[in-house]
Amino acid sequence: MTLHNEDLTAARHAVEHLFGKCVLTFQAYENLLKAIISEHRLSAHMADIEDIRADRAAKTRQKTMGALMSEMIGSFIVPEGKERQCEDREDAPSVAFNFQLSFTAEEFARVEAEHRELVVLRNSLVHHFLEQHNLRSVDGCLVAQQTLTSALDRVTRAHKELRCWAHEMVTARKVLADYIQSPELDDFFVHGRMPWHIVTITHALREAAMELASGDWAPVDTAISWIEERYPEEQPKDYGCKTWRQVIHESKHFDLQVRKVDGRRKAWYRPRNRSAASG
Structure with missing residues (x-):
């Protein structure tokens, strides 16, 4: 094997390694996005809660990353003043919650742009990477490595931000669960004490x-x-x-x-x- 071939092989291996890391990180981001979308809101009769949750999770798993992003923006992530109230149910004992994160107009614009751009980046990476990069030359591989390094940095930062949001949601749900089991709520339902x-x-x-x-x-x-x-x-x-x-x-x-x-x-x-x- 010539020195040029050895350099090209090493460069291609580096590209493949980065490409794999990018794809795995995008999948981790998408899986967390699905978990948030399926769990951040619920409105159901008490007897139907588990069935509704299972059905919502199953439907969410079938959605594309673009569809998930469209649901997250405006439902889970909202601008200040656009928060939505839970739907009231009066026909049977029920539970309803809607966890949202609200941002200033400027911060909301930043969040929306950065996370929506990830959909385009992921689609380009998965479907068009080989069309856009020449992996038959060392120089082409180096350009590909730069592209992948930038993509990996962006999705890693977005995944970290998404994890923080998911943690806040889990914490809020724990507070809600503790409250539901609290003596104060029991006292309210049993004795009517606010x-x-x-x-x-x-x-x-x-x-x-x-x-x-x-x-x-x-x-x-x-x-x-x-x-x-x-x-x-x-x-x-x-x-x-x-x-x-x-x-x-x-x-x-x-x-x-x-x-x-x-x-x-x-x-x-x-x-x-x-x-x-x-x-």
């Missing part, structure tokens, strides 16, 4: 008070307007209350007082410290 310390409306009231308080106290009517703008889905009736003042009173997480301002009675509130609220 777990005020973890519901969104309490968080919204506390957040509004921190934003609007003057001398520790915040006006209730101003806080209501602030919450309605940022948490439009939060309503007292969903928590068994007729008014916001009733929510503030029933939660036992806030102090409430009525003052006269310019001759008119006006309600003010402030968060209690955690030890007082839990008592």
Whole structure:
């Protein structure tokens, strides 16, 4: 074997090694993408949960990488303000969850572009690599190695990012599972006691008070307007209350007082410290 042939053989081996690493990493990325798509949301009757999950996983396994990407963008990955609520079911005992990651408009554009480009890169690699590169020369193999090194770097970074997102989803599901098994939820279903310390409306009231308080106290009517703008889905009736003042009173997480301002009675509130609220 001549020196040229030895160099070409070594160069081709390097190309094949990199090509194999790229394909395997793309497959790992695609498999993780399938797992996220099949598990990030669910709405089913309690008796049908396992069947629905199995059916969704089976259908997801049949989808192309392009179809998976289209489902991830806008369903799992969303821009801020475009989050979707779970579908309510009222005909039978059911469970529904929808895990999403929201990003600023700029970051969402970056994420969408980088991950959608992976579909084009993967298709080009699998279907057109030999057409695009001359592996019959050392120089051609070196160019191919550069292309593969760049592709491997991109898919590796994207796979790492996807793993972080999957970890956040798994963590959130564990929190949800722990909550479902918690004494607070059992107390809610058995005795009808609202777990005020973890519901969104309490968080919204506390957040509004921190934003609007003057001398520790915040006006209730101003806080209501602030919450309605940022948490439009939060309503007292969903928590068994007729008014916001009733929510503030029933939660036992806030102090409430009525003052006269310019001759008119006006309600003010402030968060209690955690030890007082839990008592």
